[in-house]
Amino acid sequence: xxxxxxxRIGLKHGAGGRAMxxxxxxxFVDRLDGVPGPGIGLGAMDxxxxxxxxxxxxxxxxxxxxxxxxxxxxxxxxxxAVAGTVNDLAMMGATEVLALTCAVxxxxxxxxxxxxxxxxxxxxxCREADARILTGDTKVMGRGEIDGLVLNTTGIxxxxxxxxxxGLKPGDLIILSGTAGxxxxxxxxxxxxxxxxxxxxxDVAPLNMMIRQALEAGEDGVIAMKDxxxxxxxxxxxxxxxxxxxxxxxxxxxxxxxAGVRAAAELLGIDPLMVANEGKALIGVHAGAAERVxxxxxxxxxxxxxxxxAACTEERAGRVILDTGFGRRLLTEPEGEPLPRIx
Amino acid sequence: xxxxxxxRIGLKHGAGGRAMxxxxxxxFVDRLDGVPGPGIGLGAMDxxxxxxxxxxxxxxxxxxxxxxxxxxxxxxxxxxAVAGTVNDLAMMGATEVLALTCAVxxxxxxxxxxxxxxxxxxxxxCREADARILTGDTKVMGRGEIDGLVLNTTGIxxxxxxxxxxGLKPGDLIILSGTAGxxxxxxxxxxxxxxxxxxxxxDVAPLNMMIRQALEAGEDGVIAMKDxxxxxxxxxxxxxxxxxxxxxxxxxxxxxxxAGVRAAAELLGIDPLMVANEGKALIGVHAGAAERVxxxxxxxxxxxxxxxxAACTEERAGRVILDTGFGRRLLTEPEGEPLPRIx
Numbered sequence: 001x002x003x004x005x006x007x008r009i010g011l012k013h014g015a016g017g018r019a020m021x022x023x024x025x026x027x028f029v030d031r032l033d034g035v036p037g038p039g040i041g042l043g044a045m046d047x048x049x050x051x052x053x054x055x056x057x058x059x060x061x062x063x064x065x066x067x068x069x070x071x072x073x074x075x076x077x078x079x080x081a082v083a084g085t086v087n088d089l090a091m092m093g094a095t096e097v098l099a100l101t102c103a104v105x106x107x108x109x110x111x112x113x114x115x116x117x118x119x120x121x122x123x124x125x126c127r128e129a130d131a132r133i134l135t136g137d138t139k140v141m142g143r144g145e146i147d148g149l150v151l152n153t154t155g156i157x158x159x160x161x162x163x164x165x166x167g168l169k170p171g172d173l174i175i176l177s178g179t180a181g182x183x184x185x186x187x188x189x190x191x192x193x194x195x196x197x198x199x200x201x202x203d204v205a206p207l208n209m210m211i212r213q214a215l216e217a218g219e220d221g222v223i224a225m226k227d228x229x230x231x232x233x234x235x236x237x238x239x240x241x242x243x244x245x246x247x248x249x250x251x252x253x254x255x256x257x258x259a260g261v262r263a264a265a266e267l268l269g270i271d272p273l274m275v276a277n278e279g280k281a282l283i284g285v286h287a288g289a290a291e292r293v294x295x296x297x298x299x300x301x302x303x304x305x306x307x308x309x310a311a312c313t314e315e316r317a318g319r320v321i322l323d324t325g326f327g328r329r330l331l332t333e334p335e336g337e338p339l340p341r342i343x
Numbered sequence: 344x345x346x347x348x349x350x351r352i353g354l355k356h357g358a359g360g361r362a363m364x365x366x367x368x369x370x371f372v373d374r375l376d377g378v379p380g381p382g383i384g385l386g387a388m389d390x391x392x393x394x395x396x397x398x399x400x401x402x403x404x405x406x407x408x409x410x411x412x413x414x415x416x417x418x419x420x421x422x423x424a425v426a427g428t429v430n431d432l433a434m435m436g437a438t439e440v441l442a443l444t445c446a447v448x449x450x451x452x453x454x455x456x457x458x459x460x461x462x463x464x465x466x467x468x469c470r471e472a473d474a475r476i477l478t479g480d481t482k483v484m485g486r487g488e489i490d491g492l493v494l495n496t497t498g499i500x501x502x503x504x505x506x507x508x509x510g511l512k513p514g515d516l517i518i519l520s521g522t523a524g525x526x527x528x529x530x531x532x533x534x535x536x537x538x539x540x541x542x543x544x545x546d547v548a549p550l551n552m553m554i555r556q557a558l559e560a561g562e563d564g565v566i567a568m569k570d571x572x573x574x575x576x577x578x579x580x581x582x583x584x585x586x587x588x589x590x591x592x593x594x595x596x597x598x599x600x601x602a603g604v605r606a607a608a609e610l611l612g613i614d615p616l617m618v619a620n621e622g623k624a625l626i627g628v629h630a631g632a633a634e635r636v637x638x639x640x641x642x643x644x645x646x647x648x649x650x651x652x653a654a655c656t657e658e659r660a661g662r663v664i665l666d667t668g669f670g671r672r673l674l675t676e677p678e679g680e681p682l683p684r685i686x
Contacts, residue, residue, distance in 0.1 A: 007454060007455045007456060008451075008452050008453060008454055008455060009449050009450070009451060009452065009453045009454075009455060009458065009483055010451060010452075010483070011451050011483050011485065012483075013449075013481065013483050014449070014481055014482045014483025014484075015483070020481060023455075023481065024479070024481055027455070027458055027459055027462055028445075028462060028476075028479060028481075031462060031463075031466055032445075032462070032465065032466055032469070032475075032476045034475050041475075041477050041478070042476060042477060042478060042479065048478050049442065049444075049477035049478035051441070051442065051477065054397075058441070058442075058499075060442055060444060060477055060478055060499065061444075061478055062444035062445070062446045062478055062479065062480050062495070062497055063446065063480045064446040064447075064448050064480055064482050064493075064495055065482075066448060066482045066484050066488075066489075068488075098394070098401070099392065099394065099401075099403055101392075101403060101404075101405035101497050102371075102375075102405070103405045103406065103407040103495050103497075104407075105407050105409060105493055106352050106356075106357070107352070108351075108352060108353060108354050109351050109352065109353075110351060110352045111350060111351055111352075112350045112351060112352060112370070113350060115352065115370055116370055119370055119371060119374060119375070120374075122375065123374055123375055126375070132375075132377055132384075133371075133375045133385060134384050134385060134392035134394065134403055135384075135385060135391050135392035135403055135404055135405055136367070136371060136385065136405065137405050137406045137407055137495075138356065138357055138363060138366065138367055138371075139357045139407050139408075139409045139684075140352055140353070140354050140355075140356050140357025140358070140683070141357075141409050141490065141683075141684060142354065142683060142684070144487070144490075145409075145411075145489070145490040145684075146409075146488070146489050146490065146493070147484065147487075147488040147489065150407075150448055150489070150493065152405065152407055152446050152480075152495035152497075154405055154444050154446075154495075154497035156401075156403065156499060340483070340484075340485060341482075341484060341485070341488075
C-alpha cells in the first residue's frame with residue numbers, strides 16, 4: 001500500500017517509478033483488469049495491451065503528454081506524442097502502426113500558430129513512422145485551468161508476435177539502443193536556461209523502423225523490450241528485473257553517454273540513468289542473438305550508438321546491480337523521475 | 344477561414360459548434376487526413392474513424408473529458424468518459440466494444456478517494472456497456488497546472504457494418520432517443536447552485552445495448568446516427584444536414600423534454616436543444632423502418648421516451664428548419680455550446 005500522508009496525489013505518482021506503479025496498481029489495475037481470452041492486459045502493466053485477433057495480436061497503447069515547455073531542444077509535444085505512442089507499440093513488437101488517435105486539450109488563449117507548429121510536427125513524425133492520425137478530439141479549458149496544451153495519443157497495431165517486457169531469463173543480455181538521458185537532461189537544461197557547451201538535444205524519435213530491423217535480425221532471440229522513458233534506464237531495468245524474477249547486472253561504463261549530457265548531469269546533480277529517454281529502447285536478447293541485433297540496430301541512424309549494457313543472472317532475483325567498473329552495488333528503484341512533466 | 348482577432352484559441356473552439364469544426368478542419372483535418380484504403384477518416388469529421396478489416400470494420404474513437412465539476416447530478420467524469428466513448432462507437436454502428444483505453448491526467452493534491460470514486464464509476468459503466476479498460480496511462484501535473492482531473496478514453500470496436508452521420512436522404516425521418524438537454528441543464532444548474540424543483544440529472548449513459556436493439560430492428564433502414572453532445576440537438580442536426588446535403592425540418596413540439604429541464608432552461612435563458620446530451624442518440628431512418636426502430640428503442644430503459652422529431656426534405660439543403668407549431672424558421676447553427684467544460 002502507498003500511504004500518502006494526506007491521501008492526496010503527489011507529483012511522484014506521475015513520475016514513472018515505484019510510487020506511480022503502486023498507485024496505478026492499487027487504484028486501477030486491481031479493480032479494472034480483465035482481458036477477454038489470452039493476451040496482455042492492464043494487470044501486466046506493460047507498455048500497452050495485446051489481445052488475440054485471429055492468428056495475430058491487436059496491440060493497443062495510450063499516453064497523455066504534459067511536457068513543459070512544449071517546444072524544447074530537439075523536439076516538441078507533437079513529436080513526443082507520436083513517437084511516444086509509436087514506441088510503446090514497437091516495444092510490444094508491433095512495428096506497423098494501423099492507426100493513431102490524437103486528442104487535444106488546449107488552454108483558452110493558446111496561440112493558434114503554436115498549435116499549427118505542433119500539428120506540423122505531428123505530421124512529420126507520423127510520416128517518419130509511417131503512421132496516420134485517423135481520428136481526434138478537441139477540448140478547450142479556460143485560462144488558468146490547464147497549462148497550455150496536453151495531447152493524448154492512442155496507437156493501434158496488428159502484429160504476428162508480441163514481445164512482453166517480462167521475458168528475461170538468466171544468461172540473457174540487454175542492449176541499450178543509444179545514449180542515455182538525452183531527453184531528460186535536455187529538457188531540464190532548457191527549463192533552467194543552462195548555457196552549456198555542446199549540443200543538448202532531446203532524443204525524441206519514433207523507433208518502430210529501427211525495432212523492425214532488430215526484430216528481423218534477432219528473430220526469436222529478442223525476448224523482452226521496454227523503452228526507458230520516465231525514471232530512465234534504471235527504472236525500466238528494475239521493472240524488467242522484477243517482472244522476470246531475474247537479477248540484472250548493469251555494466252555502468254558500457255552505457256553510452258553524450259559528453260554534453262555527462263557534463264550537464266554533473267552540473268545539475270542528476271544521474272542520466274534515472275531520467276527520461278524518448279528515443280531509446282532496452283532490448284533483452286538471448287546471448288546468441290546479441291551480435292545480430294546489435295548490428296541491425298547500429299545500421300539505423302537512431303541505433304548507431306547501441307551497446308550491450310547489462311546481463312541477466314540468477315542471483316539477486318528481481319534486483320538491479322550496478323557494476324561501476326570499481327565495484328558492485330544494488331540499485332534502489334527511484335520513487336520516480338526527478339523532473340515533473342518530462343513527457 | 345476562422346479569423347480569430349488575436350490568433351488565439353477561444354472557448355468557442357472547444358464548444359462543439361461551427362467555430363470548433365472550422366478550427367479542427369483548418370488546423371488538423373486539412374493536413375493530417377488520409378485513410379489507407381476505404382473507410383472513414385479524419386476528413387469525415389464523424390464520431391470516430393473506421394478502417395476496412397477483412398470483411399469487417401475496425402472502428403476507433405477518442406475523447407478527452409474536461410467536465411467541471413467532476414461529480415455532478417446523475418454522474419461523474421468516469422461515467423462520462425466511458426459512456427462518451429462507447430456512444431461514439433455505437434453511433435458508428437459498432438455496439439460491441441473490443442477495448443477501451445483510459446489515460447488520467449491529475450493535479451497534484453487531488454484527493455485519492457475521489458480518484459477511487461471515479462474509478463468505481465468507470466468500472467460500473469464498463470460493466471453496463473460490456474466493455475473493458477485494457478490499458479492506461481497516468482500523468483500528474485503540478486498544482487494550478489491543471490484543474491483537477493482530465494480523462495482520455497479511446498474505444499476500439501469491430502463491426503460488420505458502419506453507420507455514418509452523413510447518410511440522410513429526403514424522405515428519411517429522424518428519431519431522438521429521449522428527452523433533450525438533460526446533461527447540459529443539470530450541470531449548469533449544479534454549477535450555479537440553482538435550487539430547482541424536480542429532479543435535474545444528467546442523462547449520461549452508455550447507449551450501445553440500446554443501439555444494438557435499434558439496429559437489429561431497423562436492419563438497413565438505419566442510415567445515419569449522431570449523438571447530440573456539445574452543441575446539443577440543433578448542432579448535431581445542422582451537421583447531419585450539411586454533410587448529407589438535405590434539409591431537416593425539426594418538429595419542435597415533438598421533442599421530448601423533462602419538465603424540470605424546461606423550467607430550468609427558461610430560468611437560465613438557455614435553449615435545451617442547444618446544450619449537451621450524454622445519453623441520447625439522433626437516429627436517421629428510412630420512413631418504412633421508423634416504427635420498428637422506435638419500438639425497439641422504447642423497449643430499452645434509455646429509450647423509453649424516444650420520438651420522431653424531424654424529417655428530411657429536398658428544400659433548404661444543408662439547413663435545419665424549426666417548425667414551432669405556429670410557424671417555421673431557419674435555425675442558425677450555434678457557434679458552440681453556451682457552457683464551457685460540459686463534457
